[in-house]
Amino acid sequence: MRSTTVLFQITAIGKNVGALEESARSVLYWARHTARLAYRIEVWLVVEPEGYATSPAVYEALRRDGVRILVVPRSYATPLGTSGKARALQFAVERRQALGLSGPATWVYHQDEETCVGQDTLLGISDFVQQDRLKVGVGVILYPIDWAGTPSHIQELTRTYDDFRVLDSMTLPANPTAGFHGSHILIRSDVEDEVGWDSVGYAPAEDLTFEIRARARFGAVFGVLKGFAYEKGAFSLADQLRQRRRWVHGILFALHRSRELPARRRLTLLYSALTWFSALPSTLVLALSLQFRYGPLLIVTGIFTGFVWVSMATGYLEGYRLHREYLPRSISRGRFLAHALVGALIDILAPWYALATRPSLGDFVAKDRPASVEAPGVAAAAERPRASRGA
Numbered sequence: 001m002r003s004t005t006v007l008f009q010i011t012a013i014g015k016n017v018g019a020l021e022e023s024a025r026s027v028l029y030w031a032r033h034t035a036r037l038a039y040r041i042e043v044w045l046v047v048e049p050e051g052y053a054t055s056p057a058v059y060e061a062l063r064r065d066g067v068r069i070l071v072v073p074r075s076y077a078t079p080l081g082t083s084g085k086a087r088a089l090q091f092a093v094e095r096r097q098a099l100g101l102s103g104p105a106t107w108v109y110h111q112d113e114e115t116c117v118g119q120d121t122l123l124g125i126s127d128f129v130q131q132d133r134l135k136v137g138v139g140v141i142l143y144p145i146d147w148a149g150t151p152s153h154i155q156e157l158t159r160t161y162d163d164f165r166v167l168d169s170m171t172l173p174a175n176p177t178a179g180f181h182g183s184h185i186l187i188r189s190d191v192e193d194e195v196g197w198d199s200v201g202y203a204p205a206e207d208l209t210f211e212i213r214a215r216a217r218f219g220a221v222f223g224v225l226k227g228f229a230y231e232k233g234a235f236s237l238a239d240q241l242r243q244r245r246r247w248v249h250g251i252l253f254a255l256h257r258s259r260e261l262p263a264r265r266r267l268t269l270l271y272s273a274l275t276w277f278s279a280l281p282s283t284l285v286l287a288l289s290l291q292f293r294y295g296p297l298l299i300v301t302g303i304f305t306g307f308v309w310v311s312m313a314t315g316y317l318e319g320y321r322l323h324r325e326y327l328p329r330s331i332s333r334g335r336f337l338a339h340a341l342v343g344a345l346i347d348i349l350a351p352w353y354a355l356a357t358r359p360s361l362g363d364f365v366a367k368d369r370p371a372s373v374e375a376p377g378v379a380a381a382a383e384r385p386r387a388s389r390g391a
Contacts, residue, residue: 004038004106005039005041006125007096009092010024010111010115011089011092012051013050020113023111039129046072047069082202086209093192108192110182110186114232117230124139128226135218140160140322142230143323144327144328147329151343154339160323173219173220195217208254241350255270283348
């Protein structure tokens with residue numbers, strides 16, 4: 001019987017070289033410092049030629065340390081002609097098949113360029129592959145790397161809290177609340193081979209497209225992956241907007257182009273999109289009703305506004321509680337509240353910004369730490385996360 005192998009695959013353009021190197025080295029570090037894993041580890045970096053050209057010395061140093069570097073050829077094309085990250089993911093699938101690394105004994109752990117792992121991550125993966133009952137594992141993501149307490153970073157706290165909804169939804173047969181993940185996700189390679197990443201044209205949210213296809217073909221094969229992953233938020237409000245814009249277009253792409261999306265799930269996604277789009281009008285209505293002292297409108301909207309604000313406050317507070325022992329610095333209550341409101345406002349504007357503009361292959365969200373941000377990078381990911389702190 002062939003021993004189990006887990007490929008830690010980081011797929012990115014490759015221009016955020018610092019973040020990408022930190023992610024790769026977090027895997028290498030904990031692979032050396034974690035005993036009794038139930039699998040053999042390989043680390044793959046799948047990058048575009050322009051990313052590799054940014055810093056060949058860094059990539060070659062990682063290659064010497066045992067990382068497999070895959071540069072997607074400019075000439076490579078998928079059968080359906082997909083582009084963007086989906087193209088690179090499909091290239092990695094075909095390369096893995098050519099190397100004979102497919103089948104039930106091989107798993108692929110997908111990381112974004114800023115996804116660092118801890119000892120808890122590796123042990124959670126070990127537990128999942130040993131059980132071998134489910135085919136896709138998804139876990140909770142924290143955002144402590146390069147923490148600066150900016151509005152965008154504070155907004156990410158709510159994403160961690162929302163992961164509990166996402167995980168609960170994904171493990172149900174129909175994924176009723178439309179949760180999905182693109183990083184910190186473990187996929188058995190034969191499932192990934194069959195589903196693939198190929199789409200017609202550019203799929204802004206290739207992770208959502210994959211989840212829809214995998215569920216259509218394999219059913220309820222998603223399970224909870226123990227252990228956290230450690231990422232970072234956008235460093236600017238503009239990058240936060242661009243990131244959210246891609247998510248919005250990914251949902252719209254799935255609604256318009258996915259033939260494997262069941263009618264019931266389509267309604268769920270549509271409701272999710274409409275809820276996001278309604279945030280700005282409802283906020284404006286609330287502001288205007290306060291400005292013009294229109295009491296009857298306040299009575300009607302207040303029924304929903306109270307619930308929304310309580311839910312948002314809970315997301316921030318519980319998200320901060322989950323992050324607190326991982327953060328390198330504290331933040332005053334006043335600053336926290338002000339930055340939380342700004343971060344929430346950007347998310348409220350995001351779907352309407354997405355309607356007015358379109359994501360492109362040239363979109364670039366900086367994930368390398370700016371010089372102005374004095375926060376630990378991979379050291380924080382390597383030294384703080386322990387198995388006892390896993391999800």
